[in-house]
Every structure is written in C-alpha cells, then in structure tokens.
Amino acid sequence: MDNAYGTITPAGVITTAMTAPAGTTRTTITARSSVMGVAPLLITLDLVRGALNNVIINPPAATDVPTVPGPATVGVNLGIPAPLYVVGLFGATNRAFCVTQNTSFTSADMTKATVDSAGIITGVAAGNSLITATAGSRNDTISATVAMAVPRFLELNPGTVSLAASDIGQSRALLRFSDGTQQDVSFAGAARITYFTTANTGTGGPAIFLDTVNGDFNALRAGTATIDACFHPTAALSMACAGGLRASTADTSMVPAPAGMMGTRNYSLAVTVTP
Secondary structure (H helix, E strand, O other), X not given: OOOOOEEEOOOOOEEEOOOOOOEEEEEEEEEOOOOOOOOOEEEEEEEXXXXXXXXXXXXXXXXXXXXXXXXXXXXXXXXXXEEOOEEEEEOOOOEEEEOHHHOEEEXXXXXXXXXXXXXXXXXXXXXXXXXXXXXOOEXXXXXXXXXXXXEEEEEEEOOEEEEEOOOEEEOEEEEEEOOOOEEEOOOOOOOOEEEEEEEEEEOOEOOEEEOXXXXXXXXXXXXXXXXXXXXOOOOOOOOOOOOOEEEOOOEXXXXXXXXXXXXXXXXXXXXXXXX
C-alpha cells in the first residue's frame, strides 16, 4: 500500500498514518500467497481519518453503516470460548471498521464469565455477566449468559460450496448443544479446533489449499475437496479426534446424539472448484 497513507505487516495488520488526509482515501494492497499457482490478490482499501463516534459489539450485519445496535446478549456455554467482534463508526459518514484489536474488555462478574484482552469470553459458572468493550472514549456493553449445556455435535457451514479457481472460501464451525443452542467456534484457535481434508483432488494436483487453524481455503484448480474438523474445548486435536467432536457426512439427521456422546456427527464441508 502507499506508505504515505499507512503500513501493513506480513500478518495483515494495517496501521493508518496520521499524515493521511482527512476524510476517505482510497489505496490498494497486494496479497501474495506462498502456495504455487495462487495468483496475487489486489485489495482496495478505504482509509478513513475521522473521529470515532461509536462502537458496536457483534453488529448484526457487515454493512458500511450499521443501522441497528448489536445484540443485548451473547450465549456462552460453560468452558467453550466465545469471541466478540467490535466495530467502530468513524467520521462524518459513520464508516464502519473492525476495532477489536484496539479495544479493551472488562467483565462485571468474573465468577460467571471472564473476558481476555482479545475479547474472548469464557464461562465460569451458570449465570450472567455484563461485558464492556471500550475503544477510546466510546464503549458498548453486552450481557454474557453462561449455560451448562453439553456439546452434542459439530457442523461445518454452509455444507456445500462452489467457487472458481483463485477464489477464497471460509469454513464456519458451529457447535450444537443439548439445549438446542449453538456457538460459533470457527476461530477457537489451534488449541481447540483443527481443520483437515478427507478428500482433495484436482486436475494436476490438489483442488484447494486449506489453513488448518482458521478454516480458510484457497481454490487452486478444478476439482473437489471435503473439509472436516475436530473440536475439543480444552485439548489440541488431530484427525483422530480422540475425545472430541468431529464433523462428518456419516450422519446427516438432526436428531440429538445420546446423552454424553462425543463422536462423529453431522456435516462436513463439500467444496467444488470450477475452472
């Protein structure tokens, strides 16, 4: 990107320079993959320099200007981390940008739920705790409701996906609980979730390249792939899924698993790559 407007690290963290002009400035960055055959991706950025007007926790839609506040509550199941996502509204037009990394978090009742510096809530005991997110002089709150539900099965959404070569996809992992609730554990981290392929065949090589930590995948060439995942709330997992939950096409019914069952259940993600 244009260094006069800001910098970007190899990890993709962008810092806007204070010398950028007021208002909105458009620039581009080039993202290059280490995988052979993956074309560079040009990304257009709108850099906004303006006052922070408001922050919103877990906004309901990824729009430039969220028109409604975030949810009043977030469900947290005991021992299963729940990440928060914070958006800041900037400038005269209230442009929305992710500010989670620049936000501090506090929990009103740490005997019920704790929250770390990255905004990840962990349930301690059944009950409620008010979580406050503060960025600059602005803040928002959300009530964390901790339940004692038991994890029943893991599901990868959307179940099937078709994309063209050079496109990028994202696996979304949903943990379903005994009380009918669900929790997104897509970004629970390598210590709790791992993604892998059980099939991956394309014309002249693998159809996709899969990030085993966060579930992102790059479409390399025409072909098909099946993405699976294992989740465990406390221990790192491998393809063996020992003691954890594994997404699978072996059972596509929605009937709850027997009490205490921790095994193969529900959907994997079927990927088709077109030329």
